[in-house]
Amino acid sequence: MSVERANTLTAGWASVSPARVFSGAAVYPLLALLASVAAGRAAQELLAVAPTPLELPIRGALGVWTREGAPLTLDWAARCDPRLTGDPAIDRPLLDAWAAAQTGAPVPPLPAAASGPVDEDGLVLATALAVTADxxxxxxxxxxxxxxxxxxxxxxxxxxxxxxxxxxxxxxxxxxxxxxxxxxxxxxxxxxxxxxxxxxxxxxxxxxxxxxxxxxxxxxxxxxxxxxxxxxxxxxxxxxxxxxxRFAAAGTHDLLANASVFGLAAASAGASFPGIGPDGLRIAAAAQTASAAFTATGFRATPVAPAPMVPLPSTPRAARRLRVTARFDLPFGYLTVHRPTGLVLMAGWVDAPEEAR
The missing domain is CATH 2.30.39 (Alpha-1-antitrypsin; domain 1)
Incomplete structure (x- = not known):
């Protein structure tokens, strides 16, 4: 079912805006992810385009980044790698390197829109695929x-x-x-x-x-x-x-220019994404950069699609709460304690934590 839906998305995209190279399959997982955390009209539009997840049969990845300080649900925070600084000169190379590492192939740089909204404490979601055939x-x-x-x-x-x-x-x-x-x-x-x-x-x-x-x-x-x-x-x-x-092609596409094709009309105007956080969000930009080459020995294509999100101005809430965060981002110790007696059974010091994949 997901394959049929993804093909329908590609056909719809082709009908309204054919280009030298583009990939509906690279955009679909991102839309399905947004559909799973959206509410209201945005959810309806996204679910109409991408109602179920798509397990890609080729090498690819879906990445999520956020700035420190953005209010997120615990589940969504667990998905994010909060590396973005807000400085495009630093963040863009990080995103480009991620895309290359996930696909195992050189990829075109992410569209410039990918780095703008991080200055506004937003989120960046991106998909990257590596399509190869010998x-x-x-x-x-x-x-x-x-x-x-x-x-x-x-x-x-x-x-x-x-x-x-x-x-x-x-x-x-x-x-x-x-x-x-x-x-x-x-x-x-x-x-x-x-x-x-x-x-x-x-x-x-x-x-x-x-x-x-x-x-x-x-x-x-x-x-x-x-x-x-x-x-x-x-x-x-x-x-x-x-x-x-022989042919080689490259192109960058503004997905919001045909927002209804991708189910992004409401999401780009401002919507509720309760699966991400308590504040309203909007899709600030959605673009795809892709390249392809058809040669004597094979075919190589690398579509990359980021969709930055930024917070909407929020209305004042009825109450305020104290949020205390304990961040163990320096070497730290641990104790194993027998609760009934208070006996310390084990102790240790952590100075070489496990690297994230």
């Missing part, structure tokens, strides 16, 4: 010379490959017309599906249609960007020739 069958470098279309007359750096598995090429009947789907299989469990349609369909329509058509597409030898012919050969085994331009 091809089962590598490509060879070549040149592609399109005879028609917007690339006509250009010499494009391209990748070529010959294989004997025509079933990797399929066509789906969709609302946008026939959509060609080519599956480039990875050596492990990640594939890349290339998709195209006849002229006239918008990029958003093609991407959304491709996502919807993945389950029903059928093997075909005709369709958009497909040609077939009988040729002389040593045997009758069908052959599949693939020619595709």
């Amino acid at each position: 091809w089962r069958e590598p490509f060879t470098d070549g040149v592609l010379r399109p005879a028609q279309g917007p690339w006509a007359g250009h010499r494009l750096a391209s990748l070529h490959r010959r294989g004997t598995d025509p079933s990797a090429l399929r066509v789906a009947a969709t609302a946008a017309g026939p959509v060609t789907l080519l599956t480039v299989a990875g050596a492990a469990d990640v594939d890349v599906v290339l998709c195209t349609a006849a002229g006239g369909a918008s990029p958003g329509a093609v991407l959304a249609a491709a996502i919807a058509g993945l389950p029903s597409a059928a093997a075909a030898d005709e369709g958009p960007c497909i040609s077939s012919a009988l040729v002389d050969a040593e045997d009758s085994t069908p052959e599949l020739v693939v020619k595709v331009p």
Whole structure:
């Protein structure tokens, strides 16, 4: 169910704002986390988009940071690593290093919006994924010379490959017309599906249609960007020739520009998140930075999506309470005491606590 919902989010994103590279799967866990701690209209909108958690099948992480002094529930405080200082020059490298460490790959820097709200004693939530695929069958470098279309007359750096598995090429009947789907299989469990349609369909329509058509597409030898012919050969085994331009892409996306797609309209205006803390919060910014490269040997992509939150101005409360915090952040000792007699059974000194993962 979560996979279907995440795919729906990606298709919806593609429909309203297609881009060179983006990842709904990288945003979904963050939305599901917010949905689990929100209340009121914000909860309704977030649950409509991300009602259940998504267990990512690839390497990735969801991180939560806060500034000292932000009022948090005990449960939420336990999730946070309160390292942020409020100085973007210090905090941004920390967040970038976290993303690289969690994905095991170089990643694009987090969008600048990730570091602004920490100056306001807010929170920063971020997701990072590492999408990698080494091809089962590598490509060879070549040149592609399109005879028609917007690339006509250009010499494009391209990748070529010959294989004997025509079933990797399929066509789906969709609302946008026939959509060609080519599956480039990875050596492990990640594939890349290339998709195209006849002229006239918008990029958003093609991407959304491709996502919807993945389950029903059928093997075909005709369709958009497909040609077939009988040729002389040593045997009758069908052959599949693939020619595709090399490509690399990068981009930064403002998720709040289409807040309703992500269920963030109410949350960005100001909402109650009782699972985080007693004060109202708003999503101050939500962005994704992503990069991808399709090469002769494989595919590499690293989407990173932060969503800083800042406190709303709060109304005065009816009472005040004394909050006393004991923070053992210097070497300390301990005693084990037999309660009935007061006998100290053990004692010790802690000067090398366990490192956090």
